[in-house]
Amino acid sequence: MKALTKSMFSDYDVSRTFNAIIRNNMESYDGTKKEKLKSFLLDLQHSGCISGMIGEFIYHTDCKAFYIEHLEDLENIKTELEESLGEPIANRYGLPHYTFMCWLCLEEYCYDIYRNSFE
Template structure:
């Protein structure tokens, strides 16, 4: 899908894994592919990973496995986010670091796609 290729995070290997998750999760929405993507991304912005809407990131064990597999990319994305914000990103929920990182980076990835495709 063209919209997913526009991400500023497309240079990272984790982009492929995130893209697969988005393509899988958006299938439960009605409409054209573009309408499905928009509805999914809007839900993600409203509810976030904490809502349990991303089946791959519900359990800490799954997040830990994903984090270990994509550690460098996830930490680099966090650094990029912090550089843009000019401050450290805080884990407000006291999550395990690996869960926090999966949620943070996936949500940012989704927001970036929305911003580039629908705003």
């Protein structure tokens, strides 16, 4: 799906795994692939990972394993985001760092795809 390549973070290896998560989770939506993707991305923007809508990131143990596997990419994505914002990104819910990083990076990855594909 071409839209999944439209993120400024697509060069990171973790993007392939994020794309698999997106494909898996968008299947429960109705419509064409593009409509399913748009609906999924909008839901994620509205509810966020904290809602539990991303099965891969519900449990801290799953987030920890994912973070350890993709540590460098996730930390680099956060650094890029902070540089573009000009300020640090706070873990305002006091989550374990690994859960915060998984949620932050997936949400921003998906937001960037939405912005570049549907706005």
